[in-house]
Every structure is written in structure tokens, then in C-alpha cells.
Amino acid sequence: MQLDRPTLIEAYRRMRLIRDFEDNVQAQFEQGRIPGFVHLYAGQEASAVGVCLHLSDEDYIGSTHRGHGHCIAKGCDVTGMMKEIFGREGGLCRGKGGSMHIADLDKGMLGANAIVGGNPPLVVGAALTVKTKGLPHVAVSFTGDGGSNQGTTFEAMNLAVVLNLPAIFVFENNGYGEGTGVSYAVGADSIADRAAGFGMPAKAVDGRDFFAVFEAAREAIERARTGGGPSAIEVTCMRQHGHFIGDAQAYRSREELERVRADDPLRLFRERVTGEGRLDAPDLDAVDAECAKAIADAIEAAESAPVPSEDELTTDVYVSY
Numbered sequence: 001m002q003l004d005r006p007t008l009i010e011a012y013r014r015m016r017l018i019r020d021f022e023d024n025v026q027a028q029f030e031q032g033r034i035p036g037f038v039h040l041y042a043g044q045e046a047s048a049v050g051v052c053l054h055l056s057d058e059d060y061i062g063s064t065h066r067g068h069g070h071c072i073a074k075g076c077d078v079t080g081m082m083k084e085i086f087g088r089e090g091g092l093c094r095g096k097g098g099s100m101h102i103a104d105l106d107k108g109m110l111g112a113n114a115i116v117g118g119n120p121p122l123v124v125g126a127a128l129t130v131k132t133k134g135l136p137h138v139a140v141s142f143t144g145d146g147g148s149n150q151g152t153t154f155e156a157m158n159l160a161v162v163l164n165l166p167a168i169f170v171f172e173n174n175g176y177g178e179g180t181g182v183s184y185a186v187g188a189d190s191i192a193d194r195a196a197g198f199g200m201p202a203k204a205v206d207g208r209d210f211f212a213v214f215e216a217a218r219e220a221i222e223r224a225r226t227g228g229g230p231s232a233i234e235v236t237c238m239r240q241h242g243h244f245i246g247d248a249q250a251y252r253s254r255e256e257l258e259r260v261r262a263d264d265p266l267r268l269f270r271e272r273v274t275g276e277g278r279l280d281a282p283d284l285d286a287v288d289a290e291c292a293k294a295i296a297d298a299i300e301a302a303e304s305a306p307v308p309s310e311d312e313l314t315t316d317v318y319v320s321y
């Protein structure tokens with residue numbers, strides 16, 4: 001499918017916003033200004049954006065501990081996210097969730113999830129809601145290669161097939177679950193083939209290539225929207241950083257890290273669209289400047305926001321439906 005100019009710009013804008021967000025969060029964390037624990041998504045941008053560009057606020061996604069990219073790709077406000085990560089008032093979850101629990105229901109973002117394999121069952125629940133109400137929406141689960149091994153994920157895939165739900169399982173295979181390699185931990189040659197074994201169409205795509213992800217996601221999402229049921233996409237991605245900020249990555253070779261940097265999906269996108277004459281470098285430079293400013297403003301807003309007051313301590317602990 002040939003993408004028009006505004007769509008290409010929007011794809012690049014979301015990927016650039018994720019990268020800038022991550023680079024700045026890393027710098028702030030290293031200066032001790034962010035509480036808690038942070039897992040960076042840099043290098044995997046083409047996955048989140050290639051999928052979420054097809055979604056509206058009425059569609060759902062479920063995310064992982066590495067969730068900033070999914071939130072931004074789904075349209076969450078970066079200032080609200082930054083305040084959340086800084087633990088400040090005005091954060092998307094009033095500063096109480098932090099990096100691993102950002103949710104924004106107005107955007108269909110059901111939540112980052114610190115429990116590996118935690119989101120697929122939630123996403124299947126959202127897909128069941130959509131189907132029961134007869135709505136044309138879909139629910140997408142982003143899960144890692146590690147999360148693909150969880151029993152919760154297996155049950156979710158089975159139920160999605162049995163009930164013919166509009167659910168899409170995106171498996172972001174970045175080669176590792178913490179420091180454990182896929183070849184050790186995943187007892188199948190292919191995560192996509194294993195998902196197909198549950199009875200759904202499944203594809204593997206190169207996550208360095210935005211266009212490959214976009215096309216696979218288009219097919220899967222269209223199928224789900226039109227009653228064709230669930231499907232799976234294995235996206236092979238490159239994690240540019242360690243598992244968490246501060247991970248020494250002793251389990252990765254220098255050559256691998258050099259390859260990861262060389263295969264940067266943003267650079268590859270830029271080269272392709274300018275090489276094919278579809279966008280000009282100044283168009284992309286303008287997006288770079290816009291995103292840099294948005295993130296600088298977000299940090300400033302987060303730094304100057306107050307921490308939640310003490311009387312907020314016990315609110316939001318239980319939710320009444």
C-alpha cells in the first residue's frame with residue numbers, strides 16, 4: 001500500500017517523538033530525577049507506530065513494562081506521560097503509576113503492565129467487549145518474546161480463536177527476556193509459527209522496517225475489524241539499550257551493539273523516504289525540531305509540577321465499577 005505524504009510524516013513524527021522521549025528520560029533518570037525503574041523502547045519504534053497508525057482512540061491496546069513507545073504511538077500526551085514518570089500531579093495516572101503503569105483510557109491505552117504476559121488476557125477481555133457490543137473496533141496486545149512463553153498468553157490466544165475475537169497479538173521479539181536469549185527461552189523455531197498453532201493467521205516481519213510492520217498490521221487489523229478473528233505478528237526488533245537503564249549488557253557482544261545502532265529504524269525510514277523522493281530532508285528536520293521542543297517542554301512541565309498531596313495517598317487504590 002502506497003502511503004501518502006501526511007501519513008509518512010505522521011509515522012516519522014511518532015517514531016521521532018518516542019526516540020526523543022526515551023533519550024531524555026534516560027538522561028533524567030541518570031541524573032537521579034526520576035523515581036522507580038525504567039525500561040527503554042528505543043530501537044523498536046517501527047513496531048509500535050507501524051501498528052498503532054491503523055488505530056483510533058476507540059481501539060484498544062495493552063502494553064508491557066517497556067511501554068512508553070506504545071503509549072506515544074497510541075496518541076498519549078507526552079507531557080502527561082512525563083509527569084507520570086516523574087511521579088507528579090497532572091501525570092496520566094496522577095503520578096501514582098510511574099513508567100510501568102501508564103494508562104490512558106481516553107486513548108484506548110489499557111495500561112503498561114509490569115507483569116510479563118499480563119496484558120494478553122486484558123486485551124482479550126477488551127476484544128470480547130467490542131464483539132459483544134457489535135462495535136467495529138479491535139484490541140491489540142504488545143507482548144515480548146519472553147511474554148510469548150507465558151501461560152496467560154497461551155490461554156488468551158486460545159480464547160481469542162475459540163470466540164473469534166477482534167484481537168491482534170503483536171510479539172516484539174528483541175532477542176532477549178532480561179539477559180536470557182530467545183534461542184534458550186523460546187521452545188519453538190518461530191514465535192509466529194507457534195501462534196499459528198493456536199489456529200490463527202500469523203506472520204513474522206522485520207521490525208527495522210516500518211513499512212513491513214505497517215503492512216502486516218494493516219492486514220491483521222482489517223481482518224479483525226471485519227469479523228475475521230484474531231491473528232498474530234512477530235516483529236523482530238532491535239533493543240538499543242539494556243533491559244533497564246543501568247544494565248551492563250554483559251550478555252551482548254560489541255559487534256551486536258554496533259549492528260543495532262547501524263540498523264536504526266528511524267535512520268532506515270529516513271533513508272528510504274528521501275531516497276525514493278517521497279519526503280525531503282527539510283520536512284523531516286522540521287519534525288525533528290518539533291519533537292525536540294515537545295519533549296523539552298514536557299520535561300520542564302514535569303519538573304515544575306508538584307508531587308501529589310498526602311491526602312491522595314489512599315485514593316485510586318480500589319476502583320468501583
Ligand SMILES: Cc1ncc(C[n+]2csc(CCOP(=O)(O)OP(=O)(O)O)c2C)c(N)n1
Nearest residue numbers: 066114115116144145146147174176177178
Ligand atoms: C510474571 C513475571 N515474571 C517475571 C518478571 C520479571 N521480568 C520483568 S521483564 C522480564 C523479561 C521480559 O522479556 P520480554 O517479554 O521478552 O520483554 P522485553 O523486556 O524484551 O521487552 C522479566 C522476566 C515479571 N515482571 N513478571
